[in-house]
Amino acid sequence: MPDAKPVPGGPDATYFAFLEAGDWRIQRCGSCDTHIFQPRVMCPSCGGEDFQWVAPSGKGIVHSTTVIRRRPESGGDYNVCLVDLDEGVRMMSRVEGMEPTEVAIGMAVAARLAEQDGQTVVVFDPAPTRAVGASA
Amino acid sequence: MTWSLRGKTAIVGAATAHLGEAPGYSHMEIAADAARAALADAGLSLKDVDGLFAVSMHSVFPALTCAEYLGIQPRFSEATIVGGSSAVIQMQTAALALENGLCDVALIVYGSNQRTASGKLHSPSGAENLPYEKPYGLRAPIAGYAMSAARHMYDYGTTREQLAEVAVAARMWAGMNEEAFHRDPLTADDVLGSRMVCDPLTVRDCCLVTDGGGAIVMTRADRAKDLRKAPIHLLGCAGGHTHRQYSMMPSLTTTAAVQSGREAFKMAGLSPADVDVVQVYDAFTINAVMLLEDLGFCAKGEGGAFVGDGRLRPGGALPFNTYGGGLSCTHPGMLGIFTTVEAVRQLRGECGERQVDGATIGLAHGNGGMFAHESTALLGTAAAL
């Protein structure tokens, strides 16, 4: 039910209801086809108010990254990055499955849903490097 | 439209208070001591103040808290919180209010006890729910600035050594300022070799956490002539903002200082080449690089080489953060007021050993959030009018 509105309330509640159901979706404007993140009650590009909730491809490129330095006893260093999704939107996340210092700008990554403190979050794993000319 | 705020108002009082550590003092006591000192500097008193411009890291209702404490009931109050940019952009609102007769004496005041109270950068915004960023543990604000630095390095080849030079130059200026928190010499190796906080920024790429307060007093130019010190005129002032959450910043390497600088210079009828002293909010070393680019002192992408050649040091081509800045002098959470106080002191010729000879035009630049709000003020002596 890609276009169904799963819960009462606004787009934020809809986003997180999808996510908690293990179904990551973002808005796409029905008027101008722009993908929208973070969710909005009206399209920032055209003012449109009709949206489809679509599943992103999950493919993205690391736009920037940092290592948050933390004492080992507090959990150690971790990555925070910004990922540009193929759909043309940017989100904050982290890359897992590699040392935080190895995460690099320009890296191809793929999204995965993970559980964290009882909530579902979008994280990324390194993805095979795309051929030159592939969408980025 | 040709109507302009240029030269219509002036700063007639400027002061700091309790810079560094003020154990046992509340934020409001620190702010009030700054206000008292700025009014004394102007030869005015609290009963003259009918316009209040107050922000705080510690108060939900800063104007109410501040006016109550000072015992005043202002005709005009304003407390727009745009982070460390606030005090600079409040000069624009103050000029509008003064010019339109909504107030006659404007007090812009700030104070914080964040060092002795908590030892951390304090922010009421920490309580704000940001569900799209919070799960990832963004260490604000440094992690945002770190990602801008990383992207600037990636796009333009900016180096950590160039960033380190910003901190080195700041420390050299601080060495000539008795108010500065850190005055001992600092080398590029010290910066590069100190503890990494958020890559690529080490603890010496980061501003201090100190206590302190600052205040300025403004009046219309006609009244300013008769006060205690030579007026420092507001020639141009403008702001702009691009986002609230760091992940929503449209370009990580270009800020709203492009707009604030362009509009402030336009209002003042000046260009970067006319500026004698530059005071830019240096929360992190990358601020100097990106904001000098955005303000037009060099081209986008050339900021690293621009700051890296020693021109920001005492005796260099661009006198920059001549009090030591947030990196070495003081950083009580919101630095905007201090950039302005130092610009005023330089233009009055009050800076002693660190005085830039013959300074007639100064720039004060505030930055708020994570490169979110930018505000630029151009100030000048009577000779600049």
Ligand SMILES: [Zn+2]
């Ligand atoms: Zn649209």
